Amino acid sequence: MDLVRRHDWDLTPTQAVALQRRLAAEVVADRPLDLDTVRLVAGVDVSVRNDRSHAAIVVATFPDFRVVETVTALMPTPFPYVPGLLSFREGPVLEEAFGRLVSEPDVFLFDGMGTAHPRRIGIASHMGLWLQRPTIGVGKTRLCGRNAPLDEEKGARQPLVDKGETIGAVVRTRTGKHPLFISPGHLADIPTSVALVLACAPKYRLPEPIRLAHKAAGAFA
Numbered sequence: 001m002d003l004v005r006r007h008d009w010d011l012t013p014t015q016a017v018a019l020q021r022r023l024a025a026e027v028v029a030d031r032p033l034d035l036d037t038v039r040l041v042a043g044v045d046v047s048v049r050n051d052r053s054h055a056a057i058v059v060a061t062f063p064d065f066r067v068v069e070t071v072t073a074l075m076p077t078p079f080p081y082v083p084g085l086l087s088f089r090e091g092p093v094l095e096e097a098f099g100r101l102v103s104e105p106d107v108f109l110f111d112g113m114g115t116a117h118p119r120r121i122g123i124a125s126h127m128g129l130w131l132q133r134p135t136i137g138v139g140k141t142r143l144c145g146r147n148a149p150l151d152e153e154k155g156a157r158q159p160l161v162d163k164g165e166t167i168g169a170v171v172r173t174r175t176g177k178h179p180l181f182i183s184p185g186h187l188a189d190i191p192t193s194v195a196l197v198l199a200c201a202p203k204y205r206l207p208e209p210i211r212l213a214h215k216a217a218g219a220f221a
Helices: 013-024 086-099 123-131 190-199 208-220
Strands: 040-049 052-061 067-076 107-111 135-139 157-162 165-171 180-186
Touching: 013 123, 040 086, 040 208, 052 086, 052 208, 067 086, 067 208, 086 123, 107 123, 107 190, 107 208, 123 135, 123 180, 135 190, 165 190, 180 190
Parallel strands: 040 107, 107 135
Antiparallel strands: 040 052, 052 067, 135 180, 157 165, 165 180
């Protein structure tokens, strides 16, 4: 798969923050997805063990989640763990994995944040600028923002708000389980991102493409 290579990865944390601020202005987070045309959804995950990063991308049909392609990549982890700078830790190995992808997914679901990020450019937004395809961030824990109390049933949602700006949604994908923090990455918006993630989570808390990628990354590790 062709990527639009935006920059080198060899940056200090200070340089990485400055780059995020510049790139955030290019993120498009108000474009509705045409859900009726979605046929292939990719799940994206990275597992880090013993200072080695293992990336997995699993492409599945939608809405029945038949796996059509799995690609993996492995490299030494190049960047320290710094909250808010996940893309610089995982981006290099994802670049390698994306380069091996033959399929052309309609949407990519990332295990990580999109605009639900202090600088509005989590890994789904950042890599969306490289992919130039719709991406969605699916975070398991809050990075920033606040929300009103959430009902317990599946499908319950509340806006995720930071500094007066709605940056995503807190969504219950399984009754009684912890919610997910869903936000557009690039070339998507909040309502259709939430709708697609819910459609991709018929049985489990995590959407099926991300579950598949998580398994592949863990097995590869």
